[in-house]
Amino acid sequence: MIEMQQVKKTYPNGVTALNGIDINIDPGEFVYLVGQSGAGKSTFIKLIFREEMASSGQIRVNNKDLLEMKWRDVPLLRREIGVVYQDFKLLPKMTVYENVAFALEVVEESPRQIRKRVMEVLDQVGLKNKARFIPDELSGGEQQRVAIARAMANYPKLLIADEPTGNLDPDTSWEIMKILEEINGTGTTIIMATHSKEIVNTIKRRVIAIEGGLIVRDQHRGEYGYEV
Amino acid sequence: MAMKFRTLKRHFKEGLKNSWRNSWMTLASVAAVTTTLILVAVFLALVLNLNYIASGLEEDVQIKVLVDQTANEEEIEELGEALDGLDNVESVVFSSRDEELQDLMTSMGEQGEAWGLFEQDNPLNDAFVVTAEEPQDTVAIADVIIEDFDYVDRVNYGQDVVQNLFTFNNYARIVGAVLIVALVFTAIFLISNTIKITIIARRKEIEIMKLVGATNWFIRWPFFVEGLLLGILGSILPIAVLFTGYYYIDQNMGAVNQFDFIQLLPFTPFVWQLAGLILLIGAVIGVWGSVMSVRKFLKV
Numbered sequence: 001m002i003e004m005q006q007v008k009k010t011y012p013n014g015v016t017a018l019n020g021i022d023i024n025i026d027p028g029e030f031v032y033l034v035g036q037s038g039a040g041k042s043t044f045i046k047l048i049f050r051e052e053m054a055s056s057g058q059i060r061v062n063n064k065d066l067l068e069m070k071w072r073d074v075p076l077l078r079r080e081i082g083v084v085y086q087d088f089k090l091l092p093k094m095t096v097y098e099n100v101a102f103a104l105e106v107v108e109e110s111p112r113q114i115r116k117r118v119m120e121v122l123d124q125v126g127l128k129n130k131a132r133f134i135p136d137e138l139s140g141g142e143q144q145r146v147a148i149a150r151a152m153a154n155y156p157k158l159l160i161a162d163e164p165t166g167n168l169d170p171d172t173s174w175e176i177m178k179i180l181e182e183i184n185g186t187g188t189t190i191i192m193a194t195h196s197k198e199i200v201n202t203i204k205r206r207v208i209a210i211e212g213g214l215i216v217r218d219q220h221r222g223e224y225g226y227e228v
Numbered sequence: 229m230a231m232k233f234r235t236l237k238r239h240f241k242e243g244l245k246n247s248w249r250n251s252w253m254t255l256a257s258v259a260a261v262t263t264t265l266i267l268v269a270v271f272l273a274l275v276l277n278l279n280y281i282a283s284g285l286e287e288d289v290q291i292k293v294l295v296d297q298t299a300n301e302e303e304i305e306e307l308g309e310a311l312d313g314l315d316n317v318e319s320v321v322f323s324s325r326d327e328e329l330q331d332l333m334t335s336m337g338e339q340g341e342a343w344g345l346f347e348q349d350n351p352l353n354d355a356f357v358v359t360a361e362e363p364q365d366t367v368a369i370a371d372v373i374i375e376d377f378d379y380v381d382r383v384n385y386g387q388d389v390v391q392n393l394f395t396f397n398n399y400a401r402i403v404g405a406v407l408i409v410a411l412v413f414t415a416i417f418l419i420s421n422t423i424k425i426t427i428i429a430r431r432k433e434i435e436i437m438k439l440v441g442a443t444n445w446f447i448r449w450p451f452f453v454e455g456l457l458l459g460i461l462g463s464i465l466p467i468a469v470l471f472t473g474y475y476y477i478d479q480n481m482g483a484v485n486q487f488d489f490i491q492l493l494p495f496t497p498f499v500w501q502l503a504g505l506i507l508l509i510g511a512v513i514g515v516w517g518s519v520m521s522v523r524k525f526l527k528v
Contacts, residue, residue, distance in 0.1 A: 079441035089436055103440040108235050150440070
């Protein structure tokens with residue numbers, strides 16, 4: 001699903017965020033990305049859906065060469081990747097339904113398909129009965145579930161979650177994790193950046209630890225921590 | 229990429245919705261376009277008419293070759309043939325000194341009768357009226373006649389009037405063009421700034437659209453529509469002003485026009501064509517301004 005070879009990223013201001021990353025993530029894997037703030041997690045994630053371009057090295061996502069990729073093909077890549085953020089990034093004036101439908105309108109799905117798929121994914125995250133609500137009327141956990149539904153709408157092969165539980169209380173966090181596990185169970189690859197020791201140590205999965213722009217540990221069924 | 233009709237409909241709906249939602253901004257942009265286009269319309273009507281008048285006068289330019297009074301009939305005939313043989317000359321017409329006097333008297337009306345005294349002793353010259361094939365060659369031909377021909381007393385071709393008119397017209401054209409370009413850019417700038425303010429509010433929306441894989445054109449289209457709408461709305465008043473104003477001037481021109489050589493461009497089709505042009509400029513200003521303002525927000 002994701003192959004990186006000697007990936008380096010230096011920002012225009014001279015800061016080197018990643019300094020030679022080699023990694024291979026297979027389809028269907030569930031991967032935790034851990035590391036201190038500023039270690040390079042966010043850059044790692046941004047490189048995967050080409051919000052940023054690597055300075056050197058090789059990146060292949062879903063068999064697409066991201067460094068060779070033309071600008072106009074970037075949207076097509078993003079349709080294969082779902083992204084979930086800590087701050088949900090929902091549009092406040094739109095209903096839950098509209099927020100999810102938005103992702104399908106953009107790819108020019110037919111209205112019938114949109115209706116069908118939106119209800120499907122809302123059902124998947126358990127919010128079918130709140131389709132008419134606006135985000136402000138929902139709890140944080142519910143908002144994050146809407147964001148997950150939106151990310152899943154286009155049947156992505158890869159779901160990236162950047163600290164999805166960062167703003168949520170522990171109970172709600174577990175709910176979100178349950179949904180992510182279900183999604184992973186259907187074959188979707190998941191990469192989740194997190195600071196939650198509890199989650200990583202309870203639901204044991206592959207752990208990739210980044211420190212100072214390098215991968216310092218890559219361990220299946222690993223524990224939380226980013227010391228060498 | 230072919231766009232589905234449904235998607236086009238969505239873009240139009242979004243564009244209209246956004247213009248409506250930001251109605252004050254829309255109004256400000258429309259006012260900017262309106263002001264610009266009124267000035268553009270006035271300048272264009274002025275410059276195009278000056279052009280038209282000048283080229284009309286240009287057509288009328290003829291060279292009057294005044295024959296030396298000492299020349300005898302044979303020599304006059306010789307001169308006529310020589311003039312006929314010149315390159316780029318369309319026609320050569322002889323006008324005797326008596327005809328010249330008649331013309332003069334007629335053109336001066338009542339006062340002209342005084343010239344009747346000269347009928348016995350006509351001080352005027354015989355003349356050849358030479359018309360060039362191309363009006364632009366007039367000056368060159370006149371020069372050749374002065375330099376190379378015998379029995380020529382003087383050559384008249386209204387050089388001052390023609391030259392002055394051309395000069396004035398050229399200046400008017402340049403000044404007009406500079407002003408129009410400056411105005412158009414000001415309007416584009418104003419629109420792009422106005423729309424930028426509304427975009428800042430929509431920034432999150434654009435960011436999310438990009439995240440879920442919207443193409444840049446998908447994002448741009450509603451803004452394109454919005455710009456188009458601003459441009460078209462902005463050209464309504466200028467076109468109305470153009471129609472009524474030109475109609476009024478056209479109707480009253482005859483009354484004040486003592487110089488019947490001044491002919492304005494005819495109302496139809498001129499005003500219609502200019503109105504079309506104004507609408508086009510308005511649309512281009514609107515679309516350009518709005519598309520320009522989204523550009524920066526697309527780089528996510």
